Amino acid sequence: MSFSKPNASAATRTKNRTPNDRTPASGMCSVCVDDCPGICEIGKSAFRAAENLYPQPFGIITAGADKDYPVDFSHLNIMGTAVGAVGIEADSDKAIFENVNTETRLGKDKGIKLRLPIMIPGLGSTNVAKTHWNGLAIGSSISGTGLTIGENVGGMDVNTRLENGKITHCPDLEYRVKTFQEWQKDGYGVIVMQENVEDGRLGVLEYGINKLGVQAVEMKWGQGAKDIGGEVKINSLEKARLLRDRGYIVLPDPYDTNVAAVFGKAFKEFERHSRVGMVNE
Ligand code: SF4
Structure with a gap:
């Protein structure tokens, strides 16, 4: 049984052609047909490549993973003691709600x-x-x-x-x-x-x-305890160039005249990546 839901997610605006019949390991439809426009992650990324990694619509969302973890905090209970008190005097008139600190x-x-x-x-x-x-x-x-x-x-x-x-x-x-x-x-x-x-x-x-x-x-080195740098989308050529000038990695190169010529047509957002810090211990 897979705990993940690969290949289709609201975060990447993808879905399966046959959502009730999927191969658990890959998330592909049980029958992948020749004339499907590619509405799943595999199909969409075949056309848009790494662009498909970003949760969408960028800039107005916070996205969470939809992995179904087999154990979570709801499986745990915090059981207090019924004898005495910890953190406050064991006195019924002092260990009261108002005195919680x-x-x-x-x-x-x-x-x-x-x-x-x-x-x-x-x-x-x-x-x-x-x-x-x-x-x-x-x-x-x-x-x-x-x-x-x-x-x-x-x-x-x-x-x-x-x-x-x-x-x-x-x-x-x-x-x-x-x-x-x-x-x-x-x-x-x-x-x-x-x-x-x-x-x-x-x-x-x-x-x-x-x-x-x-x-x-x-x-900070890494992003959310992962070994990646922060990534955002930039929808302005001028800002993409400004960030490049300030030392960020901006893809594709906003100073490339061919890239600038098709910006807003073939693609609408640049990627701005931050570097990963390196530490020894
Ligand atoms: S490309 Fe194949 S796997 Fe993806 S949605 Fe279409 S039929 Fe399903």
């Missing part, structure tokens, strides 16, 4: 205070993160939790200013950090800034710490 402290000197031990992971340069930043930042800040600004925000902002290849001004980063900081109460909560290979070359963390008062950083 979920505060925690982080950092070398424990100077970062959280009301809840929750960290929201990196939300980077994608439109979906930017569109919902107010809700995320304000909600996280007033709840006293941690929120992480993901990779590539500085490099992707067309209004970023650079001097000698280093960021000196970035409206998007400033907006993200300040929105969080403005709603912080009594010093609770923390805004974290990520850095990947390209961010490091652009001096994102130096800018965040020195100019914006960022207190915590996350060095």
Whole structure:
């Protein structure tokens, strides 16, 4: 039995011609016919190649894998003790709902205070993160939790200013950090800034710490615990060239005149890839 659902997914806008009759190992229709236009992942990728890897429609979605894991958290129960108390005095008048305390402290000197031990992971340069930043930042800040600004925000902002290849001004980063900081109460909560290979070359963390008062950083190599770099789509030739100039890998080459001539016709989006960081241990 396969736990995955290969070859057809809402994330890649693909499906099987015969969804009730599929080969489990490959996901292909039991009968693959000559005149099928190729509506599954195999068929579509035969025409569009690596373009088909991206969940669609890009920029307004968050996609999750539809693998059916044989074990998940719903199979576990947390069983508390019925004898005494842990974390509070074993006194029936003290171990009451109002006295629940979920505060925690982080950092070398424990100077970062959280009301809840929750960290929201990196939300980077994608439109979906930017569109919902107010809700995320304000909600996280007033709840006293941690929120992480993901990779590539500085490099992707067309209004970023650079001097000698280093960021000196970035409206998007400033907006993200300040929105969080403005709603912080009594010093609770923390805004974290990520850095990947390209961010490091652009001096994102130096800018965040020195100019914006960022207190915590996350060095990043890989993407979501996988050995790949971040990938986004770019629907403008000018922006594709700007990102190429800032050091990103942009495919196909936006400075190639043949590519530029068919942009908007044969294909509508460039791919922007970030590099994978290399560490030894
Ligand atoms: S190309 Fe073949 S496997 Fe894919 S949807 Fe068509 S018939 Fe099914």
